[in-house]
Amino acid sequence: MKVIIAGGGIGGLVTALCLERAGIEARIFESAAEIRPLGVGINLLPHSVRILTALGLDAQLAATGIETAELIYFNKFGQLIWREPRGRAAGYTWPQYSIHRGRLQMLLYDTVRERLGDGAVQTGCHLDSFVERGAQVEATFVKRVNGRATGEIVAVESGDVLIGADGIHSRVRHHFYPDEKEPQFSGKVLRRGVIEGEPYLTGRSMFMAGYANRKFVAYPIDVAVAARGRSLINWVADVQVGDAYSGTPRDWNRQVEKNVVLPYFDTWHFDWLNIPQLIESAAAIYEFPMIDRDPVERWSFGRVTLLGDAAHPMYPIGSNGASQAILDAPALVEALTTEADVVRALQRYEQERLQPTARIVLSNRQQGPEECMQLVEERAPNGFTNLHDVISPAELEEIAGRYKQIAGFSREALNAKS
Numbered sequence: 001m002k003v004i005i006a007g008g009g010i011g012g013l014v015t016a017l018c019l020e021r022a023g024i025e026a027r028i029f030e031s032a033a034e035i036r037p038l039g040v041g042i043n044l045l046p047h048s049v050r051i052l053t054a055l056g057l058d059a060q061l062a063a064t065g066i067e068t069a070e071l072i073y074f075n076k077f078g079q080l081i082w083r084e085p086r087g088r089a090a091g092y093t094w095p096q097y098s099i100h101r102g103r104l105q106m107l108l109y110d111t112v113r114e115r116l117g118d119g120a121v122q123t124g125c126h127l128d129s130f131v132e133r134g135a136q137v138e139a140t141f142v143k144r145v146n147g148r149a150t151g152e153i154v155a156v157e158s159g160d161v162l163i164g165a166d167g168i169h170s171r172v173r174h175h176f177y178p179d180e181k182e183p184q185f186s187g188k189v190l191r192r193g194v195i196e197g198e199p200y201l202t203g204r205s206m207f208m209a210g211y212a213n214r215k216f217v218a219y220p221i222d223v224a225v226a227a228r229g230r231s232l233i234n235w236v237a238d239v240q241v242g243d244a245y246s247g248t249p250r251d252w253n254r255q256v257e258k259n260v261v262l263p264y265f266d267t268w269h270f271d272w273l274n275i276p277q278l279i280e281s282a283a284a285i286y287e288f289p290m291i292d293r294d295p296v297e298r299w300s301f302g303r304v305t306l307l308g309d310a311a312h313p314m315y316p317i318g319s320n321g322a323s324q325a326i327l328d329a330p331a332l333v334e335a336l337t338t339e340a341d342v343v344r345a346l347q348r349y350e351q352e353r354l355q356p357t358a359r360i361v362l363s364n365r366q367q368g369p370e371e372c373m374q375l376v377e378e379r380a381p382n383g384f385t386n387l388h389d390v391i392s393p394a395e396l397e398e399i400a401g402r403y404k405q406i407a408g409f410s411r412e413a414l415n416a417k418s
């Protein structure tokens with residue numbers, strides 16, 4: 001069996017590694033001319049680290065990412081709302097990592113080339129169209145220059161299966177849903193930066209401060225910098241701008257000036273961290289609108305299916321974007337190896353993954369586990385003397401536990417898996 005994967009992002013690369021493990025031939029076609037370490041920080045939850053560990057990548061992950069020890073929510077004054085241990089500190093068998101997205105992608109890319117051969121990933125190949133011919137699907141790839149397809153055909157490839165792992169603007173998804181609207185803009189814009197600075201809290205703490213319409217998130221992402229007694233801190237400023245946002249291109253590499261972000265957080269000097277200073281110190285700030293798409297009813301059509309952001313683009317809340325793309329991969333490969341008929345295998349994969357991921361997409365629109373910050377803001381906009389006069393421990397527990405169930409990383413259920 002031969003599988004064609006459109007998209008060499010985290011979802012596509014992990015899928016290729018899972019296929020290789022199962023003895024199935026895989027070829028990746030990536031639109032970008034070159035795979036470069038783009039992006040800033042992301043989180044890998046224990047359920048996705050379990051998959052990467054099974055692929056033999058545990059040592060490499062530990063050599064780059066920070067093993068997240070805790071997740072903490074604060075109000076906009078830096079007052080503590082909720083603190084929970086994370087990863088192994090919380091009793092999971094597998095760690096949670098905060099990691100540089102680009103480095104993770106390069107690690108996966110290098111591993112794919114090492115295990116599948118140099119020719120397994122073909123860059124500069126943008127999927128343009130595909131057609132099923134008997135028991136094969138034929139995909140045509142064109143060259144893109146400056147984000148625009150030139151029409152020049154650079155590859156035509158046939159295989160038993162085509163996987164659209166081509167991200168939120170998926171061509172494969174568009175083929176099956178030609179009338180689907182552009183991704184929905186939430187009214188919020190994320191601005192992100194990375195700085196090297198003094199470690200804060202445990203040096204392995206991920207925190208969120210603020211409330212639904214104005215939130216600041218930070219976590220350290222580099223174990224080598226931590227070994228020098230410093231922290232490479234990834235931060236995300238998440239602000240409701242509504243119509244004030246001009247709707248500029250949804251490009252992960254778009255940069256903005258500091259003064260676009262600073263005014264929203266200029267008074268956020270906590271006694272344990274100076275937020276304006278984090279913003280001031282960033283060498284570059286990247287902007288991306290918070291967008292997602294409504295869940296669709298089907299991913300699998302004959303010999304073609306969707307995976308990762310192409311299947312379930314979601315707001316980057318609850319650390320789930322990359323993790324869910326990684327979880328799709330073994331589900332798909334398991335179906336392909338146990339079901340004799342390819343079309344039925346793709347349907348089975350869809351049955352297993354579509355509903356769970358749709359629930360996360362919808363939950364993230366309701367702020368997922370961050371709901372507690374909004375409740376505290378509504379009930380105590382000027383801060384509080386005693387947190388539990390504002391929100392009870394039971395309510396806090398319930399919000400945190402509910403999201404873990406939805407996102408599939410409840411500790412007992414996960415640890416029970418080998």
Ligand SMILES: Cc1cc2nc3c(=O)[nH]c(=O)nc-3n(C[C@H](O)[C@H](O)[C@H](O)COP(=O)(O)OP(=O)(O)OC[C@H]3O[C@@H](n4cnc5c(N)ncnc54)[C@H](O)[C@@H]3O)c2cc1C
Nearest residue numbers: 007009010011031039040126127166167252308309321322
């Ligand atoms: C450049 C970049 C930077 C990012 N930075 C961050 C970040 O800092 N923080 C964060 O939380 N998330 C970031 N993301 C998104 C995050 O990686 C995804 O949400 C998540 O990892 C799911 O991965 P995915 O493989 O499904 O999608 P993506 O990571 O989006 O990967 C999709 C891949 O498909 C390729 N592609 C698109 N169309 C075609 C086509 N027609 N034919 C062939 N290939 C195609 C893209 O170039 C891309 O490499 C970034 C994504 C990209 C592409």
